[in-house]
Amino acid sequence: MDIENEIKAELKKVLATLGCETEEKEIVLSPSGNREHGDYASNIALRKAHALSMKPIDLANKVASLFSLSGVGKVEAAMPGFLNFFLKQDELGSIVKKIVTEGEHYGDLDIGKGKKADIEYVSANPTGTLHLGHARGAALGDCISRQYKKAGYSVTREYYINDAGEQMDHLAQSVFARYAESFGRTDVKVPDDGYHGEEIIEVAKALKEKVGDSYLDSEEKHHDEIKDFAGQMLLAAIKKDLHDFRVDQDVYTSEKAIRSRGDVEKVLEKLKPCCYEKDGALWLNTTKDGDDKDRVIVKKDGSYTYLLPDIAYHNDKFARGFDVLIDLFGADHHGYVARLKSSQKDLGHDPEALHVALVQMVRLFKDGEEFKMSKRTGNAISMKELSEEVGVDSCRYFFASRSMTQHLDFNINLAKKMGNDNPVYYCQYTHARLCGILRNGENMAPVSYDSDLLTSDSEKELMILLKSYPEVLASAVKEIEPYKITNYAHDLSASINSFYTKCRVLDPAEEKQSKERLGLVEACRIVLASALSLIGVDAPERMLSEDKPEAV
Numbered sequence: 001m002d003i004e005n006e007i008k009a010e011l012k013k014v015l016a017t018l019g020c021e022t023e024e025k026e027i028v029l030s031p032s033g034n035r036e037h038g039d040y041a042s043n044i045a046l047r048k049a050h051a052l053s054m055k056p057i058d059l060a061n062k063v064a065s066l067f068s069l070s071g072v073g074k075v076e077a078a079m080p081g082f083l084n085f086f087l088k089q090d091e092l093g094s095i096v097k098k099i100v101t102e103g104e105h106y107g108d109l110d111i112g113k114g115k116k117a118d119i120e121y122v123s124a125n126p127t128g129t130l131h132l133g134h135a136r137g138a139a140l141g142d143c144i145s146r147q148y149k150k151a152g153y154s155v156t157r158e159y160y161i162n163d164a165g166e167q168m169d170h171l172a173q174s175v176f177a178r179y180a181e182s183f184g185r186t187d188v189k190v191p192d193d194g195y196h197g198e199e200i201i202e203v204a205k206a207l208k209e210k211v212g213d214s215y216l217d218s219e220e221k222h223h224d225e226i227k228d229f230a231g232q233m234l235l236a237a238i239k240k241d242l243h244d245f246r247v248d249q250d251v252y253t254s255e256k257a258i259r260s261r262g263d264v265e266k267v268l269e270k271l272k273p274c275c276y277e278k279d280g281a282l283w284l285n286t287t288k289d290g291d292d293k294d295r296v297i298v299k300k301d302g303s304y305t306y307l308l309p310d311i312a313y314h315n316d317k318f319a320r321g322f323d324v325l326i327d328l329f330g331a332d333h334h335g336y337v338a339r340l341k342s343s344q345k346d347l348g349h350d351p352e353a354l355h356v357a358l359v360q361m362v363r364l365f366k367d368g369e370e371f372k373m374s375k376r377t378g379n380a381i382s383m384k385e386l387s388e389e390v391g392v393d394s395c396r397y398f399f400a401s402r403s404m405t406q407h408l409d410f411n412i413n414l415a416k417k418m419g420n421d422n423p424v425y426y427c428q429y430t431h432a433r434l435c436g437i438l439r440n441g442e443n444m445a446p447v448s449y450d451s452d453l454l455t456s457d458s459e460k461e462l463m464i465l466l467k468s469y470p471e472v473l474a475s476a477v478k479e480i481e482p483y484k485i486t487n488y489a490h491d492l493s494a495s496i497n498s499f500y501t502k503c504r505v506l507d508p509a510e511e512k513q514s515k516e517r518l519g520l521v522e523a524c525r526i527v528l529a530s531a532l533s534l535i536g537v538d539a540p541e542r543m544l545s546e547d548k549p550e551a552v
Helices: 003-017 044-048 056-066 089-105 132-150 166-181 198-211 223-244 255-260 263-274 307-319 336-346 383-390 392-399 412-416 423-440 457-467 469-479 483-502 508-533
Strands: 029-031 040-042 072-078 082-087 116-120 154-161 251-254 275-278 281-284 295-298 324-330 354-359 362-366 408-411
Touching (some): 003 029, 003 040, 003 044, 003 082, 029 457, 056 082, 132 154, 132 324, 132 383, 132 392, 132 469, 198 223, 223 383, 263 295, 263 336, 307 324, 307 336, 392 412, 392 423, 408 412, 423 483, 457 469, 469 508
Parallel strands (some): 116 154, 362 408
Antiparallel strands (some): 029 040, 040 082, 275 281
Protein backbone atom coordinates (compact mmCIF):
# COMPACT_ATOMS: atom_id res chain seq x y z
CA MET A 1 0.00 0.00 0.00
CA ASP A 2 1.28 3.49 -0.88
CA ILE A 3 2.02 5.89 1.96
CA GLU A 4 -0.94 8.11 1.02
CA ASN A 5 -3.37 5.22 1.42
CA GLU A 6 -1.62 4.11 4.59
CA ILE A 7 -2.12 7.58 6.10
CA LYS A 8 -5.80 7.54 5.12
CA ALA A 9 -6.27 4.08 6.62
CA GLU A 10 -4.63 5.15 9.90
CA LEU A 11 -6.76 8.31 10.05
CA LYS A 12 -9.88 6.21 9.58
CA LYS A 13 -8.74 3.90 12.37
CA VAL A 14 -7.98 6.77 14.78
CA LEU A 15 -11.31 8.46 14.10
CA ALA A 16 -13.11 5.15 14.72
CA THR A 17 -11.48 4.89 18.16
CA LEU A 18 -12.89 8.35 18.90
CA GLY A 19 -16.36 7.16 17.95
CA CYS A 20 -16.51 8.62 14.45
CA GLU A 21 -16.93 6.11 11.64
CA THR A 22 -15.47 7.58 8.47
CA GLU A 23 -15.48 6.48 4.85
CA GLU A 24 -12.00 6.49 3.36
CA LYS A 25 -13.27 8.56 0.42
CA GLU A 26 -14.11 11.34 2.90
CA ILE A 27 -10.45 11.69 3.82
CA VAL A 28 -8.72 14.14 1.51
CA LEU A 29 -4.93 14.09 1.61
CA SER A 30 -3.01 16.65 -0.41
CA PRO A 31 0.66 17.50 -0.86
CA SER A 32 1.46 20.53 1.29
CA GLY A 33 1.93 23.77 -0.56
CA ASN A 34 4.55 24.85 1.96
CA ARG A 35 7.35 22.51 3.03
CA GLU A 36 7.26 24.02 6.56
CA HIS A 37 3.80 22.50 6.86
CA GLY A 38 5.01 18.99 6.16
CA ASP A 39 4.70 16.73 3.17
CA TYR A 40 0.94 16.10 3.26
CA ALA A 41 -2.03 17.85 4.82
CA SER A 42 -5.62 16.84 5.61
CA ASN A 43 -8.71 18.79 6.64
CA ILE A 44 -10.54 15.77 8.06
CA ALA A 45 -10.64 17.26 11.59
CA LEU A 46 -12.45 20.31 10.21
CA ARG A 47 -14.99 18.06 8.53
CA LYS A 48 -15.61 15.73 11.48
CA ALA A 49 -15.40 18.06 14.47
CA HIS A 50 -19.13 18.81 14.53
CA ALA A 51 -20.03 15.11 14.57
CA LEU A 52 -17.90 14.67 17.71
CA SER A 53 -19.02 17.95 19.31
CA MET A 54 -15.42 19.16 19.38
CA LYS A 55 -13.57 22.20 18.16
CA PRO A 56 -11.65 21.38 14.96
CA ILE A 57 -8.27 22.25 16.47
CA ASP A 58 -8.99 20.09 19.53
CA LEU A 59 -9.91 17.15 17.31
CA ALA A 60 -6.80 17.72 15.20
CA ASN A 61 -4.61 17.67 18.33
CA LYS A 62 -6.30 14.48 19.55
CA VAL A 63 -5.84 12.72 16.20
CA ALA A 64 -2.19 13.82 16.05
CA SER A 65 -1.53 12.37 19.50
CA LEU A 66 -3.04 8.99 18.57
CA PHE A 67 -1.65 8.74 15.04
CA SER A 68 1.11 6.14 14.60
CA LEU A 69 2.60 5.03 11.29
CA SER A 70 6.11 3.80 10.61
CA GLY A 71 6.65 5.95 7.53
CA VAL A 72 5.48 9.16 9.20
CA GLY A 73 7.98 10.89 11.46
CA LYS A 74 5.72 13.62 12.85
CA VAL A 75 2.10 14.80 12.78
CA GLU A 76 1.25 18.38 13.69
CA ALA A 77 -2.12 20.06 14.29
CA ALA A 78 -2.48 23.54 12.81
CA MET A 79 -5.19 26.19 13.03
CA PRO A 80 -8.03 26.11 12.40
CA GLY A 81 -7.92 22.30 12.39
CA PHE A 82 -5.52 20.98 9.77
CA LEU A 83 -3.30 17.93 10.17
CA ASN A 84 0.21 18.15 8.71
CA PHE A 85 2.20 14.98 8.09
CA PHE A 86 6.01 14.86 7.89
CA LEU A 87 7.36 11.72 6.24
CA LYS A 88 10.58 10.08 7.32
CA GLN A 89 13.42 10.60 4.88
CA ASP A 90 13.74 6.91 4.00
CA GLU A 91 10.00 6.68 3.35
CA LEU A 92 10.02 9.77 1.14
CA GLY A 93 13.15 8.78 -0.73
CA SER A 94 12.07 5.16 -1.29
CA ILE A 95 9.97 6.39 -4.19
CA VAL A 96 13.07 6.82 -6.35
CA LYS A 97 14.07 3.16 -6.18
CA LYS A 98 10.44 2.06 -6.56
CA ILE A 99 9.98 4.05 -9.77
CA VAL A 100 13.27 2.98 -11.33
CA THR A 101 12.60 -0.65 -10.43
CA GLU A 102 9.07 -0.65 -11.85
CA GLY A 103 9.95 1.49 -14.85
CA GLU A 104 7.05 2.16 -17.21
CA HIS A 105 4.79 0.09 -14.97
CA TYR A 106 5.08 2.57 -12.11
CA GLY A 107 1.61 3.94 -11.48
CA ASP A 108 -0.18 0.82 -12.76
CA LEU A 109 -3.41 0.34 -10.81
CA ASP A 110 -5.77 -2.55 -10.18
CA ILE A 111 -8.96 -0.47 -10.09
CA GLY A 112 -10.24 -2.29 -13.15
CA LYS A 113 -8.81 -5.69 -12.37
CA GLY A 114 -11.06 -8.32 -13.93
CA LYS A 115 -13.31 -5.68 -15.52
CA LYS A 116 -13.96 -5.01 -19.20
CA ALA A 117 -14.49 -1.45 -20.40
CA ASP A 118 -15.87 -0.43 -23.79
CA ILE A 119 -14.98 3.14 -24.76
CA GLU A 120 -16.77 4.50 -27.81
CA TYR A 121 -15.67 7.76 -29.36
CA VAL A 122 -15.60 9.69 -32.63
CA SER A 123 -18.28 7.52 -34.33
CA ALA A 124 -18.68 10.16 -37.04
CA ASN A 125 -20.97 9.40 -39.95
CA PRO A 126 -18.85 8.21 -42.91
CA THR A 127 -20.05 11.14 -44.98
CA GLY A 128 -17.02 13.43 -44.91
CA THR A 129 -13.84 14.42 -43.14
CA LEU A 130 -13.41 14.78 -39.39
CA HIS A 131 -13.78 18.29 -38.01
CA LEU A 132 -12.55 19.91 -34.78
CA GLY A 133 -15.32 18.48 -32.61
CA HIS A 134 -14.42 15.00 -33.78
CA ALA A 135 -10.74 15.75 -33.19
CA ARG A 136 -11.24 16.73 -29.57
CA GLY A 137 -13.45 13.70 -29.00
CA ALA A 138 -10.84 11.47 -30.64
CA ALA A 139 -8.04 12.82 -28.45
CA LEU A 140 -10.08 12.58 -25.25
CA GLY A 141 -11.43 9.12 -26.03
CA ASP A 142 -7.96 7.81 -26.73
CA CYS A 143 -6.65 9.41 -23.51
CA ILE A 144 -9.42 7.76 -21.50
CA SER A 145 -8.61 4.43 -23.14
CA ARG A 146 -4.92 4.72 -22.31
CA GLN A 147 -5.63 5.74 -18.73
CA TYR A 148 -8.21 3.01 -18.16
CA LYS A 149 -5.78 0.43 -19.49
CA LYS A 150 -3.08 1.61 -17.06
CA ALA A 151 -5.69 1.40 -14.30
CA GLY A 152 -6.08 -2.32 -14.96
CA TYR A 153 -9.14 -2.46 -17.19
CA SER A 154 -9.37 -4.66 -20.25
CA VAL A 155 -10.16 -1.90 -22.74
CA THR A 156 -11.94 -2.10 -26.07
CA ARG A 157 -11.84 1.04 -28.21
CA GLU A 158 -14.95 1.17 -30.36
CA TYR A 159 -16.28 3.17 -33.31
CA TYR A 160 -19.98 3.00 -34.15
CA ILE A 161 -20.53 3.41 -37.88
CA ASN A 162 -23.81 5.17 -38.63
CA ASP A 163 -24.05 3.59 -42.07
CA ALA A 164 -27.85 3.30 -42.16
CA GLY A 165 -30.52 5.95 -42.40
CA GLU A 166 -31.18 9.12 -44.34
CA GLN A 167 -27.70 10.63 -44.10
CA MET A 168 -26.25 7.75 -46.11
CA ASP A 169 -28.97 8.16 -48.74
CA HIS A 170 -28.06 11.83 -49.01
CA LEU A 171 -24.43 10.80 -49.40
CA ALA A 172 -25.25 8.49 -52.31
CA GLN A 173 -27.29 11.23 -54.00
CA SER A 174 -24.47 13.73 -53.54
CA VAL A 175 -21.83 11.40 -54.97
CA PHE A 176 -24.03 10.55 -57.94
CA ALA A 177 -24.55 14.24 -58.67
CA ARG A 178 -20.78 14.83 -58.75
CA TYR A 179 -20.28 11.63 -60.75
CA ALA A 180 -22.86 12.74 -63.36
CA GLU A 181 -21.36 16.23 -63.39
CA SER A 182 -17.98 14.77 -64.37
CA PHE A 183 -19.62 13.52 -67.60
CA GLY A 184 -20.96 16.98 -68.38
CA ARG A 185 -24.51 16.45 -67.15
CA THR A 186 -26.18 19.55 -65.74
CA ASP A 187 -29.58 18.09 -64.92
CA VAL A 188 -28.45 16.49 -61.64
CA LYS A 189 -27.61 18.67 -58.64
CA VAL A 190 -26.31 17.96 -55.18
CA PRO A 191 -29.41 18.10 -52.96
CA ASP A 192 -29.70 20.96 -50.49
CA ASP A 193 -29.49 18.49 -47.61
CA GLY A 194 -26.63 16.64 -49.30
CA TYR A 195 -22.87 16.88 -48.87
CA HIS A 196 -20.87 19.55 -50.69
CA GLY A 197 -17.31 18.95 -49.48
CA GLU A 198 -14.30 18.45 -51.69
CA GLU A 199 -14.04 14.85 -50.51
CA ILE A 200 -17.35 14.05 -52.27
CA ILE A 201 -15.77 15.07 -55.58
CA GLU A 202 -12.86 12.71 -54.85
CA VAL A 203 -15.27 9.85 -54.13
CA ALA A 204 -17.14 10.54 -57.38
CA LYS A 205 -13.84 10.53 -59.28
CA ALA A 206 -12.92 7.15 -57.77
CA LEU A 207 -16.38 5.79 -58.61
CA LYS A 208 -15.97 6.91 -62.22
CA GLU A 209 -12.60 5.15 -62.43
CA LYS A 210 -14.22 1.96 -61.15
CA VAL A 211 -17.49 1.79 -63.10
CA GLY A 212 -16.98 4.16 -66.02
CA ASP A 213 -20.31 5.49 -67.33
CA SER A 214 -22.30 2.38 -66.39
CA TYR A 215 -24.12 4.12 -63.52
CA LEU A 216 -25.23 7.15 -65.51
CA ASP A 217 -28.60 5.64 -66.46
CA SER A 218 -30.11 5.90 -62.94
CA GLU A 219 -29.07 6.91 -59.46
CA GLU A 220 -32.00 5.03 -58.00
CA LYS A 221 -31.00 1.81 -59.76
CA HIS A 222 -27.41 1.96 -58.42
CA HIS A 223 -28.21 3.72 -55.16
CA ASP A 224 -27.11 0.94 -52.79
CA GLU A 225 -23.87 0.28 -54.64
CA ILE A 226 -22.97 3.99 -54.66
CA LYS A 227 -23.86 4.28 -50.99
CA ASP A 228 -21.66 1.31 -50.02
CA PHE A 229 -18.77 2.47 -52.20
CA ALA A 230 -18.85 6.03 -50.83
CA GLY A 231 -19.27 4.92 -47.22
CA GLN A 232 -16.36 2.49 -47.39
CA MET A 233 -14.05 4.99 -49.11
CA LEU A 234 -14.82 7.78 -46.65
CA LEU A 235 -14.53 5.45 -43.64
CA ALA A 236 -11.10 4.34 -44.91
CA ALA A 237 -10.05 8.00 -45.09
CA ILE A 238 -11.37 8.60 -41.56
CA LYS A 239 -9.42 5.59 -40.26
CA LYS A 240 -6.22 6.90 -41.85
CA ASP A 241 -6.67 10.39 -40.42
CA LEU A 242 -7.32 8.89 -36.98
CA HIS A 243 -4.27 6.63 -37.23
CA ASP A 244 -2.11 9.63 -38.14
CA PHE A 245 -3.59 11.28 -35.03
CA ARG A 246 -2.43 8.26 -32.97
CA VAL A 247 -5.97 7.00 -32.56
CA ASP A 248 -6.81 3.41 -33.49
CA GLN A 249 -10.04 1.63 -32.61
CA ASP A 250 -10.20 -2.08 -31.87
CA VAL A 251 -13.78 -2.60 -33.07
CA TYR A 252 -15.90 -0.98 -35.76
CA THR A 253 -19.58 -1.79 -35.28
CA SER A 254 -21.97 -1.18 -38.16
CA GLU A 255 -25.49 0.13 -37.59
CA LYS A 256 -26.47 -1.58 -40.83
CA ALA A 257 -25.22 -4.92 -39.47
CA ILE A 258 -27.18 -4.46 -36.24
CA ARG A 259 -30.31 -3.78 -38.25
CA SER A 260 -29.75 -6.65 -40.69
CA ARG A 261 -29.46 -9.33 -38.01
CA GLY A 262 -32.74 -8.31 -36.38
CA ASP A 263 -31.33 -6.81 -33.19
CA VAL A 264 -33.61 -3.78 -33.40
CA GLU A 265 -36.76 -5.89 -33.59
CA LYS A 266 -35.60 -8.10 -30.70
CA VAL A 267 -34.99 -5.07 -28.50
CA LEU A 268 -38.32 -3.53 -29.53
CA GLU A 269 -40.13 -6.66 -28.39
CA LYS A 270 -38.41 -6.51 -24.98
CA LEU A 271 -39.24 -2.82 -24.58
CA LYS A 272 -42.96 -3.10 -25.38
CA PRO A 273 -44.02 -3.52 -21.73
CA CYS A 274 -42.45 -0.09 -21.10
CA CYS A 275 -44.12 1.52 -24.11
CA TYR A 276 -47.51 2.93 -25.01
CA GLU A 277 -49.23 4.07 -28.20
CA LYS A 278 -50.20 7.67 -28.79
CA ASP A 279 -51.10 9.52 -32.01
CA GLY A 280 -50.34 6.35 -33.95
CA ALA A 281 -46.72 6.19 -32.72
CA LEU A 282 -45.03 3.99 -30.13
CA TRP A 283 -43.60 5.88 -27.14
CA LEU A 284 -41.03 4.67 -24.63
CA ASN A 285 -41.68 5.79 -21.06
CA THR A 286 -38.42 7.48 -20.09
CA THR A 287 -39.81 10.19 -17.80
CA LYS A 288 -39.97 7.58 -15.04
CA ASP A 289 -36.16 7.70 -15.02
CA GLY A 290 -35.68 11.45 -15.12
CA ASP A 291 -36.08 12.28 -18.81
CA ASP A 292 -37.93 15.53 -19.50
CA LYS A 293 -40.43 13.75 -21.77
CA ASP A 294 -41.21 10.31 -23.16
CA ARG A 295 -39.65 9.40 -26.49
CA VAL A 296 -41.05 8.06 -29.76
CA ILE A 297 -39.19 4.95 -30.91
CA VAL A 298 -41.53 3.88 -33.74
CA LYS A 299 -43.15 6.57 -35.89
CA LYS A 300 -46.74 6.32 -37.06
CA ASP A 301 -45.53 5.28 -40.53
CA GLY A 302 -43.81 2.26 -38.92
CA SER A 303 -40.24 3.52 -39.34
CA TYR A 304 -37.83 3.69 -36.44
CA THR A 305 -36.51 6.86 -34.86
CA TYR A 306 -32.73 7.11 -34.55
CA LEU A 307 -33.05 6.28 -30.85
CA LEU A 308 -34.19 2.69 -31.29
CA PRO A 309 -31.12 1.39 -33.21
CA ASP A 310 -28.92 3.17 -30.63
CA ILE A 311 -30.75 1.31 -27.87
CA ALA A 312 -30.14 -1.96 -29.71
CA TYR A 313 -26.46 -1.08 -30.15
CA HIS A 314 -25.94 -0.42 -26.45
CA ASN A 315 -27.82 -3.59 -25.58
CA ASP A 316 -25.37 -5.41 -27.85
CA LYS A 317 -22.43 -3.89 -25.97
CA PHE A 318 -23.80 -5.09 -22.65
CA ALA A 319 -24.44 -8.51 -24.21
CA ARG A 320 -20.75 -8.70 -25.14
CA GLY A 321 -19.94 -8.75 -21.43
CA PHE A 322 -18.64 -5.26 -20.76
CA ASP A 323 -18.76 -4.09 -17.15
CA VAL A 324 -18.32 -0.42 -18.04
CA LEU A 325 -19.56 1.47 -21.10
CA ILE A 326 -18.22 4.95 -21.81
CA ASP A 327 -19.61 7.06 -24.65
CA LEU A 328 -18.19 10.39 -25.77
CA PHE A 329 -20.94 12.52 -27.30
CA GLY A 330 -21.04 16.08 -28.51
CA ALA A 331 -22.40 18.61 -26.04
CA ASP A 332 -25.58 18.94 -28.13
CA HIS A 333 -26.52 15.39 -27.04
CA HIS A 334 -27.15 16.43 -23.44
CA GLY A 335 -30.80 15.39 -23.55
CA TYR A 336 -29.86 12.00 -24.95
CA VAL A 337 -28.28 10.70 -21.75
CA ALA A 338 -31.39 10.14 -19.63
CA ARG A 339 -33.33 8.35 -22.37
CA LEU A 340 -30.41 6.07 -23.19
CA LYS A 341 -29.86 5.11 -19.56
CA SER A 342 -33.60 4.56 -19.08
CA SER A 343 -33.79 2.23 -22.07
CA GLN A 344 -30.89 0.12 -20.84
CA LYS A 345 -32.49 -0.13 -17.40
CA ASP A 346 -35.69 -1.38 -19.07
CA LEU A 347 -33.60 -4.06 -20.81
CA GLY A 348 -32.25 -5.29 -17.47
CA HIS A 349 -28.85 -3.60 -17.52
CA ASP A 350 -27.31 -1.45 -14.80
CA PRO A 351 -27.73 2.16 -15.99
CA GLU A 352 -24.90 3.23 -13.68
CA ALA A 353 -22.51 1.13 -15.76
CA LEU A 354 -23.18 3.45 -18.72
CA HIS A 355 -21.23 6.71 -18.56
CA VAL A 356 -21.87 9.41 -21.14
CA ALA A 357 -19.24 12.14 -21.34
CA LEU A 358 -20.27 15.29 -23.20
CA VAL A 359 -17.49 17.00 -25.14
CA GLN A 360 -17.76 20.75 -25.53
CA MET A 361 -16.91 22.72 -28.64
CA VAL A 362 -13.54 24.04 -29.81
CA ARG A 363 -12.86 27.55 -31.11
CA LEU A 364 -9.71 28.28 -33.10
CA PHE A 365 -7.76 31.51 -32.74
CA LYS A 366 -4.87 32.75 -34.84
CA ASP A 367 -3.17 36.14 -34.66
CA GLY A 368 -5.68 37.16 -32.01
CA GLU A 369 -8.74 36.48 -34.12
CA GLU A 370 -11.17 33.59 -34.28
CA PHE A 371 -11.43 31.81 -37.58
CA LYS A 372 -13.52 28.91 -38.79
CA MET A 373 -12.94 28.55 -42.49
CA SER A 374 -10.42 26.36 -44.24
CA LYS A 375 -8.33 28.09 -46.91
CA ARG A 376 -8.17 24.78 -48.75
CA THR A 377 -11.86 23.95 -48.99
CA GLY A 378 -13.78 26.98 -47.79
CA ASN A 379 -15.40 24.78 -45.16
CA ALA A 380 -14.75 24.17 -41.47
CA ILE A 381 -11.16 23.36 -40.51
CA SER A 382 -10.61 19.61 -40.48
CA MET A 383 -8.72 17.53 -37.92
CA LYS A 384 -6.12 16.69 -40.56
CA GLU A 385 -5.51 20.36 -41.42
CA LEU A 386 -5.05 21.36 -37.80
CA SER A 387 -2.65 18.46 -37.18
CA GLU A 388 -0.60 19.46 -40.19
CA GLU A 389 -0.57 23.10 -39.03
CA VAL A 390 0.53 22.65 -35.41
CA GLY A 391 1.59 19.00 -35.10
CA VAL A 392 -0.08 16.00 -33.50
CA ASP A 393 1.60 16.52 -30.12
CA SER A 394 0.25 20.04 -29.70
CA CYS A 395 -3.22 19.00 -30.87
CA ARG A 396 -3.33 16.07 -28.46
CA TYR A 397 -2.03 18.09 -25.51
CA PHE A 398 -4.28 21.11 -26.01
CA PHE A 399 -7.41 18.98 -26.52
CA ALA A 400 -6.68 17.13 -23.27
CA SER A 401 -5.69 20.22 -21.29
CA ARG A 402 -9.16 21.05 -19.98
CA SER A 403 -12.18 19.23 -18.67
CA MET A 404 -14.23 17.97 -21.58
CA THR A 405 -17.22 19.80 -20.07
CA GLN A 406 -15.49 23.14 -20.75
CA HIS A 407 -15.27 24.96 -24.06
CA LEU A 408 -11.76 25.10 -25.45
CA ASP A 409 -10.16 28.09 -27.13
CA PHE A 410 -7.30 26.71 -29.21
CA ASN A 411 -4.53 29.26 -29.84
CA ILE A 412 -2.72 28.16 -32.98
CA ASN A 413 0.14 30.63 -32.52
CA LEU A 414 0.81 29.32 -29.02
CA ALA A 415 0.53 25.69 -30.12
CA LYS A 416 3.26 26.24 -32.74
CA LYS A 417 5.62 28.19 -30.51
CA MET A 418 8.96 26.58 -29.60
CA GLY A 419 9.19 28.14 -26.17
CA ASN A 420 8.14 27.63 -22.56
CA ASP A 421 4.91 29.57 -23.07
CA ASN A 422 3.69 26.56 -25.05
CA PRO A 423 2.78 23.97 -22.39
CA VAL A 424 3.36 20.91 -24.55
CA TYR A 425 6.76 22.22 -25.61
CA TYR A 426 7.53 22.99 -21.95
CA CYS A 427 6.81 19.39 -20.91
CA GLN A 428 8.67 17.86 -23.84
CA TYR A 429 11.67 20.13 -23.40
CA THR A 430 11.76 19.19 -19.72
CA HIS A 431 11.87 15.51 -20.66
CA ALA A 432 14.65 16.18 -23.17
CA ARG A 433 16.57 18.11 -20.51
CA LEU A 434 16.33 15.11 -18.14
CA CYS A 435 17.64 12.84 -20.88
CA GLY A 436 20.50 15.26 -21.50
CA ILE A 437 21.45 15.27 -17.80
CA LEU A 438 21.48 11.47 -17.77
CA ARG A 439 23.66 11.37 -20.87
CA ASN A 440 26.12 13.80 -19.29
CA GLY A 441 26.16 11.78 -16.09
CA GLU A 442 26.91 8.42 -17.68
CA ASN A 443 30.50 8.52 -16.42
CA MET A 444 29.20 8.61 -12.83
CA ALA A 445 27.71 5.11 -12.97
CA PRO A 446 26.54 3.30 -10.98
CA VAL A 447 23.77 5.74 -10.15
CA SER A 448 22.52 5.62 -6.56
CA TYR A 449 18.85 5.20 -5.73
CA ASP A 450 19.34 6.15 -2.10
CA SER A 451 17.96 9.41 -0.79
CA ASP A 452 20.01 10.29 2.29
CA LEU A 453 21.21 13.53 0.71
CA LEU A 454 17.99 14.47 -1.12
CA THR A 455 16.85 16.80 1.63
CA SER A 456 16.33 20.19 -0.01
CA ASP A 457 12.81 21.58 -0.38
CA SER A 458 12.88 21.23 -4.18
CA GLU A 459 14.00 17.59 -3.95
CA LYS A 460 11.32 16.76 -1.39
CA GLU A 461 8.68 18.52 -3.47
CA LEU A 462 9.67 16.42 -6.46
CA MET A 463 9.50 13.16 -4.53
CA ILE A 464 6.09 14.03 -3.10
CA LEU A 465 4.85 14.79 -6.61
CA LEU A 466 6.26 11.51 -7.93
CA LYS A 467 4.49 9.65 -5.13
CA SER A 468 1.17 11.26 -6.05
CA TYR A 469 1.17 9.99 -9.65
CA PRO A 470 -0.89 6.82 -8.98
CA GLU A 471 -3.43 8.82 -6.99
CA VAL A 472 -3.78 11.40 -9.78
CA LEU A 473 -4.30 8.61 -12.29
CA ALA A 474 -6.94 7.01 -10.06
CA SER A 475 -8.79 10.32 -9.86
CA ALA A 476 -8.61 10.83 -13.65
CA VAL A 477 -10.04 7.36 -14.23
CA LYS A 478 -12.80 7.49 -11.62
CA GLU A 479 -13.96 10.93 -12.73
CA ILE A 480 -13.34 10.25 -16.47
CA GLU A 481 -11.30 13.45 -16.72
CA PRO A 482 -8.09 13.01 -18.77
CA TYR A 483 -7.04 16.63 -18.16
CA LYS A 484 -5.89 15.68 -14.66
CA ILE A 485 -2.93 13.83 -16.20
CA THR A 486 -2.17 16.77 -18.51
CA ASN A 487 -2.12 19.09 -15.52
CA TYR A 488 0.07 16.64 -13.62
CA ALA A 489 2.60 16.50 -16.46
CA HIS A 490 2.85 20.30 -16.44
CA ASP A 491 3.12 20.50 -12.63
CA LEU A 492 5.81 17.82 -12.62
CA SER A 493 7.72 19.68 -15.34
CA ALA A 494 7.58 22.90 -13.31
CA SER A 495 8.86 21.10 -10.22
CA ILE A 496 11.66 19.45 -12.23
CA ASN A 497 12.79 22.79 -13.64
CA SER A 498 12.74 24.37 -10.18
CA PHE A 499 14.91 21.52 -8.92
CA TYR A 500 17.27 21.91 -11.91
CA THR A 501 17.62 25.64 -11.18
CA LYS A 502 18.28 25.26 -7.46
CA CYS A 503 20.29 22.01 -7.30
CA ARG A 504 23.47 21.25 -9.19
CA VAL A 505 22.96 17.66 -10.33
CA LEU A 506 26.44 16.87 -11.66
CA ASP A 507 29.12 18.01 -9.21
CA PRO A 508 32.42 16.04 -9.28
CA ALA A 509 33.20 17.37 -5.81
CA GLU A 510 29.97 15.86 -4.42
CA GLU A 511 29.93 12.49 -6.16
CA LYS A 512 27.59 10.69 -3.75
CA GLN A 513 25.02 13.47 -3.86
CA SER A 514 25.34 13.67 -7.65
CA LYS A 515 24.63 9.95 -7.96
CA GLU A 516 21.53 10.29 -5.76
CA ARG A 517 20.34 13.25 -7.79
CA LEU A 518 20.87 11.30 -11.00
CA GLY A 519 18.62 8.61 -9.53
CA LEU A 520 15.97 11.25 -8.89
CA VAL A 521 16.39 12.56 -12.43
CA GLU A 522 15.85 9.07 -13.85
CA ALA A 523 12.71 8.62 -11.73
CA CYS A 524 11.40 11.96 -12.97
CA ARG A 525 12.11 11.00 -16.58
CA ILE A 526 10.18 7.73 -16.21
CA VAL A 527 7.12 9.36 -14.67
CA LEU A 528 7.02 12.36 -17.02
CA ALA A 529 7.28 10.06 -20.06
CA SER A 530 4.51 7.90 -18.61
CA ALA A 531 2.21 10.87 -18.03
CA LEU A 532 2.79 12.18 -21.55
CA SER A 533 2.09 8.73 -23.01
CA LEU A 534 -1.28 8.69 -21.23
CA ILE A 535 -2.34 11.76 -23.23
CA GLY A 536 -0.82 10.48 -26.47
CA VAL A 537 2.10 12.92 -26.56
CA ASP A 538 5.66 11.92 -27.47
CA ALA A 539 8.48 12.31 -24.95
CA PRO A 540 11.52 13.21 -27.11
CA GLU A 541 15.07 12.69 -25.89
CA ARG A 542 16.41 15.73 -27.75
CA MET A 543 14.77 19.03 -28.72
CA LEU A 544 15.61 22.39 -30.22
CA SER A 545 14.73 25.72 -28.64
CA GLU A 546 14.04 29.14 -30.11
CA ASP A 547 16.54 30.51 -27.63
CA LYS A 548 19.11 27.71 -27.99
CA PRO A 549 19.89 26.48 -31.51
CA GLU A 550 21.55 23.35 -30.15
CA ALA A 551 19.48 20.39 -29.02
CA VAL A 552 19.33 19.56 -25.34
